[in-house]
Amino acid sequence: MVILGQSLLLVICKKERTPKLHLMQVKTITEKDRKLTMTAFRVLLLFIISISVLLFGCRQHGPTRLAGVPVATVWAGGADGGAFFNCAPSQNGGPNLCTVYSDSTGAIYMSGKFILQGQARGARSDELKYASADGKRIYLEHNLVLSPISD
Numbered sequence: 001m002v003i004l005g006q007s008l009l010l011v012i013c014k015k016e017r018t019p020k021l022h023l024m025q026v027k028t029i030t031e032k033d034r035k036l037t038m039t040a041f042r043v044l045l046l047f048i049i050s051i052s053v054l055l056f057g058c059r060q061h062g063p064t065r066l067a068g069v070p071v072a073t074v075w076a077g078g079a080d081g082g083a084f085f086n087c088a089p090s091q092n093g094g095p096n097l098c099t100v101y102s103d104s105t106g107a108i109y110m111s112g113k114f115i116l117q118g119q120a121r122g123a124r125s126d127e128l129k130y131a132s133a134d135g136k137r138i139y140l141e142h143n144l145v146l147s148p149i150s151d
Contacts, residue, residue, distance in 0.1 A: 066106030073101060076130035083109055085130040085138065087146070090122030095149055100133050114138060114146035122146075 063075070065084065073084035087098035095113040102109045110133060115122050117137070129141035138146040 063103050066101075066103075068106045069101045073099075074130055075103060076132060077103065078132075083133050085133070087114070087123070087128050087130075087138070089125035089128060093121040096122040096128070096146060098138060098146065100138065109133065110135060110138070110148075112148050115149055117145040117147045 063082075065071070065073070065075075069084050070086060073086040075084050076082050082103050084101040084103055085098070086100075087096045090096055095115050098110070098112065098114050099108060100110040101107065116127075123140065123144065123146060127140060127142070127144055131139040131141055133139065136148065140146065
C-alpha cells in the first residue's frame with residue numbers, strides 16, 4: 001500500500017510478518033528544476049536544428065534548367081554562376097563529345113570534341129565529374145582537364 005503526502009511517501013510492506021512503515025523522502029519537482037529541464041531541452045533542440053541546417057542546407061543546388069537545356073545535362077559551378085555540362089563518356093579511349101550550356105541564358109557556351117589534357121584519350125564516365133569551364137577547357141574534379149581537339 002502506498003500513500004502519498006506532500007513530499008513524503010508512506011510504504012507499508014506486507015511481505016513481512018509484522019508490517020513496518022517506511023517513510024521515504026520524495027523529491028518534488030520545483031519550478032526551478034522544470035525551467036532548467038526545459039532550457040536543456042531547448043538547447044538540445046536548437047543544436048539538432050543547427051546541425052540539420054548545416055548538413056542539408058549547404059548543399060550546392062544548380063539554377064533552374066532553362067528551356068533548350070537538355071535534361072541529361074549536369075550543373076556545376078558556384079555562387080557566382082556555373083554551367084550545364086553534357087559530355088558523352090569516352091568509348092575505347094576516343095574523345096568526349098561535349099556541349100556546355102550557359103546557366104544564365106541556356107545558350108550553348110562550348111561544344112566540340114575533347115580529350116584529357118596531357119593524355120591522348122577522352123575521359124571515362126567515372127572521370128566526368130564536372131567542376132567548371134572557362135570557354136576553352138572543361139575542368140573536372142581530381143585535377144583533370146578536358147581540352148578541345150581540332151577536327
